[in-house]
Amino acid sequence: MPELPEVEITRRGLLPDLAGRAVDAVVTRQTALRYPLPRALNRRLAGQILRGIDRRGKYLLFRFDPGTLILHLGMSGSLRLTPPGEPPGKHDHLDIVFGGRALRLRDPRRFGALLWTPDDAAAHPLIAPLGIEPLSGAFDGGWLYAATRQRRAPIKLCLMDSHVIVGVGNIYASESLFRAGIDPRTPAGKLSRARCDRLAAAVKTTLEAALAAGGSSLRDFIHSDGGSGWFQQQHAVYGREGEPCRACGAKVRALRQGQRSTFYCPRCQR
């Protein structure tokens, strides 16, 4: 489910409610996520103050004095704050209780991950190899051009490789390539410098538009009953196979790349 904008919206929504607050208890119901849940979370965190929530790629980093809780929402994970006493649902695997309210992790597919590190989270084996942040100033056409020279893989797969660029998932990869007018099958190393400029700008614009859309419904999202899911967005090509391109009217096409669906406009994207 979540790509970078959804993860960032979650972070921003939780931060003002939770930063500086002490954990009352941690309640674990299902320990089999992508990795087994860390042991003794309640003993480790009870009484500890949440110092801050950072994000690296799609990982959320919950900072405590003794260490950092590293959370990835996988494909179906979500976090929200529940009112006191609300009973957990079937896929609510973990609660971190702050003053009666629970920060509740729901993840039906259990592709999510929760890890604990007493050390610098940036040095953790899952965090250290991550690629560039697409919304950072360092990410631009020049960077993208240099990073793709040796790559023959299709540009769409390259965009989704978290060891190259973080946070761009299946939806926003298709959307960004549409915005840049680039065929998703183009070998990454064949992109000209000018096209890299356009693509880097398109990635930023696409993610920022999603952030803005989510930001407007942020409070509802974090405090909702969870049934409303992620904010909706008007996609240009994603999920629109056979429908007319919003720009030129040609039929949007779908194909498979790396066992994932790609959507593109055959006329606008060359």
Place this chain on the structure above:
DNA sequence: CTCGCCACCTGGGGGC
């Protein structure tokens, strides 16, 4: 190093 493929898991929808 780069690549292509598999794995993990549950649920929903369509076709028969």
Place this chain on the structure above:
DNA sequence: TGCCCCCAGGTGGCGA
């Protein structure tokens, strides 16, 4: 109704 197959917004780990 039921069953079976396919699909789903991620990514680590494997072998080539």
